Amino acid sequence: MPSFQTSPGTRDILPPHAGRWRALTDVFADTVQSAGYECIIPPMFEDLGVFLRLGEATDVVTKEMYDFVDKGDRHIALRPEQTAGVCRAFAQHRPVTPWKVWYSGPNFRYEKPQAGRYRQFDQVGVEVLGSDDALLDAEVISLAWQFFARLGLAKVELVVNSLGDAPERGAYIDALRAHFESRRGELSEESAATLARNPLRVLDSKRPADAAAVASAPRISSFLSAESASHFAAVLAGLDALGVPYRVNEMLVRGLDYYRRTTFEFVSLSLDGAQNAVGGGGRYDGLVEDLGGPATGGVGFAIGVDRTLLACDAEGVFGTGAVGIDAFVVDVTDGMAALRLTEDLRAAGYTADRAFDGRSMKSQMKAADRSGASFAVIVGADEAAAATCTVRDLSSSEQVTVPQSGLVAHLAATLGTRTPRRNPR
RNA sequence: GUGGGUAUAGCUCAGCCCGGUUAGAGCGCCAGGUUGUGGCCCUGGAGGUCGGGGGUUCAAGUCCCCUUACUCACCCCA
Numbered sequence: 001m002p003s004f005q006t007s008p009g010t011r012d013i014l015p016p017h018a019g020r021w022r023a024l025t026d027v028f029a030d031t032v033q034s035a036g037y038e039c040i041i042p043p044m045f046e047d048l049g050v051f052l053r054l055g056e057a058t059d060v061v062t063k064e065m066y067d068f069v070d071k072g073d074r075h076i077a078l079r080p081e082q083t084a085g086v087c088r089a090f091a092q093h094r095p096v097t098p099w100k101v102w103y104s105g106p107n108f109r110y111e112k113p114q115a116g117r118y119r120q121f122d123q124v125g126v127e128v129l130g131s132d133d134a135l136l137d138a139e140v141i142s143l144a145w146q147f148f149a150r151l152g153l154a155k156v157e158l159v160v161n162s163l164g165d166a167p168e169r170g171a172y173i174d175a176l177r178a179h180f181e182s183r184r185g186e187l188s189e190e191s192a193a194t195l196a197r198n199p200l201r202v203l204d205s206k207r208p209a210d211a212a213a214v215a216s217a218p219r220i221s222s223f224l225s226a227e228s229a230s231h232f233a234a235v236l237a238g239l240d241a242l243g244v245p246y247r248v249n250e251m252l253v254r255g256l257d258y259y260r261r262t263t264f265e266f267v268s269l270s271l272d273g274a275q276n277a278v279g280g281g282g283r284y285d286g287l288v289e290d291l292g293g294p295a296t297g298g299v300g301f302a303i304g305v306d307r308t309l310l311a312c313d314a315e316g317v318f319g320t321g322a323v324g325i326d327a328f329v330v331d332v333t334d335g336m337a338a339l340r341l342t343e344d345l346r347a348a349g350y351t352a353d354r355a356f357d358g359r360s361m362k363s364q365m366k367a368a369d370r371s372g373a374s375f376a377v378i379v380g381a382d383e384a385a386a387a388t389c390t391v392r393d394l395s396s397s398e399q400v401t402v403p404q405s406g407l408v409a410h411l412a413a414t415l416g417t418r419t420p421r422r423n424p425r
Numbered sequence: 426g427u428g429g430g431u432a433u434a435g436c437u438c439a440g441c442c443c444g445g446u447u448a449g450a451g452c453g454c455c456a457g458g459u460u461g462u463g464g465c466c467c468u469g470g471a472g473g474u475c476g477g478g479g480g481u482u483c484a485a486g487u488c489c490c491c492u493u494a495c496u497c498a499c500c501c502c503a
Contacts, residue, residue: 005494059501063426081503107503112426114497123503190500201501255502277503304503332461361461369463380461394463 009111009119020320021122024151024305025104028124031147032102035139037126040101042085044108048077050088053290055257058198064109066119078108081256083284083300084291086127091293097130104305116275116307125281127300129288134231137262137283137299138238144266144279144301145244151308152317155269156278158244161252162232162261163200164224166286169260172223173199183213200253219250228261235262258284262299270314271307278311279303324372325351326415329389330364330379337379341389341407345377348408349418369394374415377407 006012013021029039054061060080067077079085082103090099104124113119126143128136141158148156163169176199184192188209191202203214224232239246246264254263263282271278281301288296312318327345329352331338338354345352353371355364361380368376378390378399389407392399393414402410412418 008494064501109502111501112499113495114499117502121503125503194500275502279503302503307503330462360456362459362463363456365461365463367463376463378462382461390462392462397463399462 007119009113011118016320016322019323020309020318021305023320024309024318025124027150028104028147028303029102031150032126032143035100035143037100037102037143040086040089040103041105042079042082042089042103044106045076045078046085046088048075050084050291051077051080053084053258053287054080058255058257060109060255064111066108066110080109081107081302082123082125083127083256083258083298083302084287086300087129087284087288087293087296087298088291090129090296091288091291094293097296098136099129100126101128102126114275116271116304116310118306122305123302124305125279125300125302127298129296129298131299132231132285132297134234134262135238137231137235138242138244140281140299140301141235141239141246141264142242142244144281144303147303148266148278148308151312153268153308153311153315154317155315156311157267157269158239158246158264159249159252159267160235160239160246160262160264161249162220162224162228162235163253163259163263163282164220164228165260168220168223168225168228172218172220175218175223176200176203179217180213183216186210186213198257201255203251203253214251221250231261254280254282258287258290260285264301266303268307268311268314271311275307277304278307322372324374325353326373327352327375327377327411328368328371328373329354329377330361330368331355332361332364332380333384337384337389337404341377341379341404344408345411347420347422348412349420350408350411350415375411379404 048065048067051065052061064080065077066080067075070076082105086101086103102125104122106120106122108120110119111117126140128140141160145158164172177195180187180195180199180202184195186209187195187202188205188207191205191207191210194201194205202210203217205214221229236246236248252263252265254265259282261283263280265280266278268276268278279301281299283297283299285297286295287298288294309318327350329338329341329345331354335356335358342352342354353373355367359367361378365376373394376392376394378392380390383389383401387404388401389404390399390401391407391410
């Protein structure tokens with residue numbers, strides 16, 4: 001056993017897996033940047049108070065916060081998600097609205113790790129601040145939908161709901177509390193405990209014992225104001241217009257208290273585990289105001305990178321093969337030719353690698369094969385004496401000897417020219 | 426925070442129940458077979474304080490206790 005290992009709930013993302021993470025982020029960035037979203041990089045830690053706005057009753061705040069006191073006696077927390085930080089940034093800098101941003105990066109929650117759940121976990125997401133337009137909600141949702149589609153995921157279901165604006169939400173919570181209190185005896189022990197903290201959360205209990213009480217609970221739809229109802233109808237109409245399939249589920253309650261009106265969640269039907277939500281979001285009007293800014297509408301979503309990749313594995317999509325390089329230079333003389341030729345190839349825009357430590361030709365050829373290179377460029381004693389090199393096509397095994405000075409031109413004839421990275425020597 | 430499972434080579438795992446010479450396999454890695462050529466094949470090699478600590482015993486990878494880590498589930502969430 002090595003002296004040190006990764007801390008609980010963290011892990012090394014090694015190659016080639018790390019390349020797949022980058023590829024996923026690239027797909028996401030391309031998707032949302034096509035819609036005018038710009039990248040934002042908020043800090044990974046902030047004043048604890050920023051995150052307390054996520055809700056006093058949420059587990060994220062009460063028991064999962066990764067917090068500490070720094071050397072300046074500031075009470076700091078590693079961000080458990082990015083929405084609050086983005087809203088804090090909005091309140092601090094007051095950008096022109098609507099402010100459309102996207103992000104990618106790690107978040108931290110002090111939880112017990114299990115499949116698809118880590119203490120440090122990555123999310124990609126978007127936030128839009130400064131608009132109440134229901135069709136913006138539809139755009140935001142459809143961007144996430146398009147992202148999953150571009151990865152090749154087919155078994156992802158979109159679930160939507162409206163929790164109403166603050167007053168309706170409050171009235172609904174009161175009604176729920178009254179309902180469940182009157183049936184407290186029917187509830188499971190866990191749900192009875194949850195009821196005291198947050199009646200909304202009892203709604204999405206999956207315990208069979210709670211089924212009857214949940215089924216007879218009041219529905220949010222009968223509490224919605226005319227404005228909230230028409231907002232929700234417009235969101236659904238927008239999704240219809242875009243051809244995004246969805247299922248309305250009035251039991252959909254999301255974990256953070258700041259959601260108002262639109263809420264949604266993406267569930268992977270190919271993940272059987274408990275962690276099958278690959279993304280979620282909603283509208284959070286009022287959060288900016290809570291953080292000391294002006295009253296500002298906001299909507300966004302976050303997608304879990306780990307779980308999305310788990311879903312890709314389950315569906316057998318978005319596999320990223322080894323990247324392979326253009327050429328691998330094999331040099332069985334003193335290595336100087338390989339040193340120069342790889343540099344020349346790279347300068348000309350090709351990807352090139354070589355072997356070190358003066359290994360045998362057989363060994364270097366094995367390395368060339370393993371590198372996934374299209375060509376091996378071989379320099380033995382004969383080539384070195386004649387200032388030539390033998391270019392071997394590693395898939396067809398055909399090879400031809402060309403002058404070293406003509407190597408780049410020779411590759412250009414088969415691989416095409418590349419954009420030079422720097423001036424050739 | 427609560428409960429179950431696991432821990433032996435770089436990786437995946439046998440061996441443990443029923444304690445007994447130098448702890449194994451496959452894959453991977455290195456080398457040779459082919460002194461100038463990869464994949465397939467053959468041969469060989471390197472690589473282990475059997476997670477850590479304590480106990481029982483003539484003897485512990487194997488039995489007992491403690492501990493740590495990992496893992497799965499609950500809770501909750503991405």
